[in-house]
Amino acid sequence: MAGRRAALKAVDWAAFAERVPPNQRAMYNALKTRSDALTARLAALPEKPPAIDWAFYKANVAKAGMVDEFQKKFSALKVPEPVDTQTAKIDAQEKEAAKSTAEYVQASKARIAQYEQQLQKLKNMIPFEQMTFEDLHEAFPETKLDKEKYPYWPHKPIADL
Amino acid sequence: VVCSVLHATRQLHTTQQSLAPLPPLPEKGGEVRHGLIPEEFFQFLYPKTGVTGPYMLGTGLVLYLLSKEIYVVNHETVASACILGVIIYGIKRFGPDVAAFADKLNEEKVAKALAVKNEAIESLQTAIEEEKKEQWRVEGRSYLFDAKRNNVAMLLEANYRERLMMVYNEVKKRLDYQVAMQTLKKQKEQDYMIQWVEKNVIQSITPQQQKESIAKCILDLKALSKGAHAAV
Numbered sequence: 001m002a003g004r005r006a007a008l009k010a011v012d013w014a015a016f017a018e019r020v021p022p023n024q025r026a027m028y029n030a031l032k033t034r035s036d037a038l039t040a041r042l043a044a045l046p047e048k049p050p051a052i053d054w055a056f057y058k059a060n061v062a063k064a065g066m067v068d069e070f071q072k073k074f075s076a077l078k079v080p081e082p083v084d085t086q087t088a089k090i091d092a093q094e095k096e097a098a099k100s101t102a103e104y105v106q107a108s109k110a111r112i113a114q115y116e117q118q119l120q121k122l123k124n125m126i127p128f129e130q131m132t133f134e135d136l137h138e139a140f141p142e143t144k145l146d147k148e149k150y151p152y153w154p155h156k157p158i159a160d161l
Numbered sequence: 162v163v164c165s166v167l168h169a170t171r172q173l174h175t176t177q178q179s180l181a182p183l184p185p186l187p188e189k190g191g192e193v194r195h196g197l198i199p200e201e202f203f204q205f206l207y208p209k210t211g212v213t214g215p216y217m218l219g220t221g222l223v224l225y226l227l228s229k230e231i232y233v234v235n236h237e238t239v240a241s242a243c244i245l246g247v248i249i250y251g252i253k254r255f256g257p258d259v260a261a262f263a264d265k266l267n268e269e270k271v272a273k274a275l276a277v278k279n280e281a282i283e284s285l286q287t288a289i290e291e292e293k294k295e296q297w298r299v300e301g302r303s304y305l306f307d308a309k310r311n312n313v314a315m316l317l318e319a320n321y322r323e324r325l326m327m328v329y330n331e332v333k334k335r336l337d338y339q340v341a342m343q344t345l346k347k348q349k350e351q352d353y354m355i356q357w358v359e360k361n362v363i364q365s366i367t368p369q370q371q372k373e374s375i376a377k378c379i380l381d382l383k384a385l386s387k388g389a390h391a392a393v
Binding site: 008009011012015016018019020021031034035038039041042045046047048049050052057060061062063066067070074077079080081082084086087090093094097098101104105108109111112115116118119122123125127128129130131132134135136 | 179183184185186271274275278281282285286288289292293295296297298299300301302303304305306307308309310311312313314315316317318319320321322323324325326328329330332333335336339340343
């Protein structure tokens with residue numbers, strides 16, 4: 001699509017700003033300022049340059065044929081459109097991002113499942129008043145005293161007391 | 162005097178199997194009467210002998226032992242009586258305080274463990290919240306790419322328009338230059354012509370003509386002044 005009129009999609013900056021995590025604020029601000037600068041620059045330029053009044057020049061310029069020559073060359077001139085090299089890259093980036101996002105979301109969901117599991121375990125625990133030490137070691141394995149590694153009381157390094 | 166459950170009903174850990182969850186410990190310890198004798202003894206004898214039964218049994222036993230001299234009264238009797246008295250007094254006076262202290266120790270341990278557990282629950286819940294939030298954030302990535310593409314399109318468009326303007330300006334400049342040159346030339350020619358005509362005219366005025374014209378001027382002035390005099 002080599003159209004000049006690549007449609008500008010309206011970007012909802014407010015919604016965008018909401019979703020930016022705080023550690024990427026600076027990048028977001030830089031992008032926004034750049035975008036705004038470009039919009040301003042675009043708005044300052046007229047869409048078409050004003051038409052040249054050939055009749056006036058033909059009447060006033062004495063040199064014969066000069067105006068005609070200019071007019072001929074001017075209307076024959078085609079201004080080349082700038083070539084778009086970046087959109088393809090941006091699309092590739094977007095695909096990359098989509099992939100990595102899917103991975104991240106999956107990992108995140110796995111993490112959530114893990115947390116939920118632990119949460120359930122903790123919630124369904126019996127109250128401490130009704131536990132024996134063995135029950136405590138079952139619920140919190142880190143409280144179990146390692147009787148093989150430290151066969152003598154207090155079964156853990158003195159520094160940990 | 163409250164009747165408490167016989168402790169024999171609390172299960173003993175005879176096998177390896179865990180009996181969790183154990184029923185919670187009873188609120189109060191076993192009741193004692195007179196500081197030493199468990200309430201269960203009185204309850205045991207109540208059906209057969211009523212309220213006074215255990216006291217009668219006690220009195221009878223003591224009298225029997227004394228009268229038959231099975232128990233001989235000697236120095237140690239006095240000592241044991243004093244010791245018993247002190248023990249009973251100590252239990253009655255300090256019992257509840259010691260119980261409260263021991264309970265507090267236990268409470269603290271349990272409260273610490275409970276705090277740890279609650280903290281763990283809270284941190285897990287916040288972690289889940291954070292993960293959900295991150296997922297929501299990630300959904301907004303399309304904004305970024307839209308913004309980028311917009312930027313690129315705007316840049317291209319601005320560039321193109323700038324080029325058009327440049328072409329227009331350059332051509333106009335050149336045409337305007339030609340027109341300006343021409344007007345300047347015409348103006349210079351005109352000025353020079355006027356100057357030349359003036360110079361020639363001044364040259365062509367001969368001294369004779371000058372005298373005649375001055376005389377005429379003076380006559381005119383005289384006439385004018387006469388006319389003004391008359392008007393005033």
